[in-house]
Amino acid sequence: MNGVHDMGGMDGFGRIEPERDEPVFHAPWEGRVMAMMRAMGCVGGWNLDMFRNARESQPPSFYLTASYYKSWEKTLETLLLERGLVMEEEIVASRSFSGSTVAGQPLRAEDVSKALKRQSYERSTSAAALFKVGDGVRTRNIHLPTHTRLPRYARGRRGTIERVHGCHVFPDSSAVGAGDDPQWLYTVVFDGSELWGTDDDPSLKVSVEAFEPYLEAL
Amino acid sequence: MTLRVRALETVLLEKGLIDPAVLDLIVEAYETRIGPRNGAKVVARAWLDPDFKRALLEDATAAVSSLGHVGEIGDHLIAVENLPTLHNMVVCTLCSCYPTDLLGLPPVWYKSAPYRSRVVRNARGVLAEFGVNLPPEMEIRVWDSTAETRFLVLPMRPAGTEGFDVDALASLVTRDSMIGTGLPKLPEVGP
Numbered sequence: 001m002n003g004v005h006d007m008g009g010m011d012g013f014g015r016i017e018p019e020r021d022e023p024v025f026h027a028p029w030e031g032r033v034m035a036m037m038r039a040m041g042c043v044g045g046w047n048l049d050m051f052r053n054a055r056e057s058q059p060p061s062f063y064l065t066a067s068y069y070k071s072w073e074k075t076l077e078t079l080l081l082e083r084g085l086v087m088e089e090e091i092v093a094s095r096s097f098s099g100s101t102v103a104g105q106p107l108r109a110e111d112v113s114k115a116l117k118r119q120s121y122e123r124s125t126s127a128a129a130l131f132k133v134g135d136g137v138r139t140r141n142i143h144l145p146t147h148t149r150l151p152r153y154a155r156g157r158r159g160t161i162e163r164v165h166g167c168h169v170f171p172d173s174s175a176v177g178a179g180d181d182p183q184w185l186y187t188v189v190f191d192g193s194e195l196w197g198t199d200d201d202p203s204l205k206v207s208v209e210a211f212e213p214y215l216e217a218l
Numbered sequence: 219m220t221l222r223v224r225a226l227e228t229v230l231l232e233k234g235l236i237d238p239a240v241l242d243l244i245v246e247a248y249e250t251r252i253g254p255r256n257g258a259k260v261v262a263r264a265w266l267d268p269d270f271k272r273a274l275l276e277d278a279t280a281a282v283s284s285l286g287h288v289g290e291i292g293d294h295l296i297a298v299e300n301l302p303t304l305h306n307m308v309v310c311t312l313c314s315c316y317p318t319d320l321l322g323l324p325p326v327w328y329k330s331a332p333y334r335s336r337v338v339r340n341a342r343g344v345l346a347e348f349g350v351n352l353p354p355e356m357e358i359r360v361w362d363s364t365a366e367t368r369f370l371v372l373p374m375r376p377a378g379t380e381g382f383d384v385d386a387l388a389s390l391v392t393r394d395s396m397i398g399t400g401l402p403k404l405p406e407v408g409p
Contacts (some may be wrong), residue, residue, distance in 0.1 A: 005312055007334050010331075010335040018348070024248050025245070028220070036226065039240055040230070068363070093234060116247055119292065121293070149226075150364070152262075153311075179298070187361075203358055207361055
């Protein structure tokens, strides 16, 4: 979707403000939100792409003004409510009105390390890769109303295949419950001038990780 | 937020969906174990050991997993090497993708609109705000983490570190130098 989360190249957000000696969490509740998201990710029945889809579907004014973990907390509520795992009234009352509707067991202490390790998103395929390193490509000018990972600034642009990563879970499908739908994944590199015009820094190159359906041969 | 989050945790606990002791372990892992010191050890090892560096640039997931003290890490880690002619930077313009296994949770600025919006267009301006000024002829390469690949910048080893051991080298490797918004610290010059 063409949301405010897709902010590459936008103006007006001001200076970057690094914080000296930044703590991992700025308040205990932030850690609880992060941990609940990790733990529920194992039993909630959603995947990473559904999580991202839910977060970027938040109203733009909320997305842009809420702190990161406030946005995560709202996303977690949305994912739970959508699946009927929790009711709004239960959160307000701070108690459960009924038992769990999930068959699985909660995340156990002995599985924490495994749960925190990033899983593999590579999948096998019988399809041959359409592109090889060095090929010229153009990104498609696609404007899906649902989740996608081709940023607006990199649509309809000429670039070069720099790396071939194998076949990976396709977020556009995975986010809407259409399965893994594995697709070849590439690093596509663009000249800065192709993205931003010739007035900008000539020494800049930018790459995106692009799935094959985002690309066409030049 | 504290009350709302506590309420949500209570509901999930009563439904048997979470174990609060497990949440404690997750928070503790991010606060104590999973942080940029892990990445710094990897960079220092690459500076010292050409074979490891080659392996890291070839397949970073496999190379890092072979280092027992950093431990197993997730798939699709890619190390990108800074050169005298090339400076790498990492961003996720769409959300907050970050090499968490090696660097821990990302800092607030990395997830913020100013960084995500600007670095793919005006990388030099961003670098200047971090106090980094590179020669105009140096190529700047920004890696937008739009899939499940994760990028670790391998910065250049600072001059004056001949004879340093792995711990001394790792102490010079900052988090920002592995994101590309900073450079490693310079060794302190003796009196």
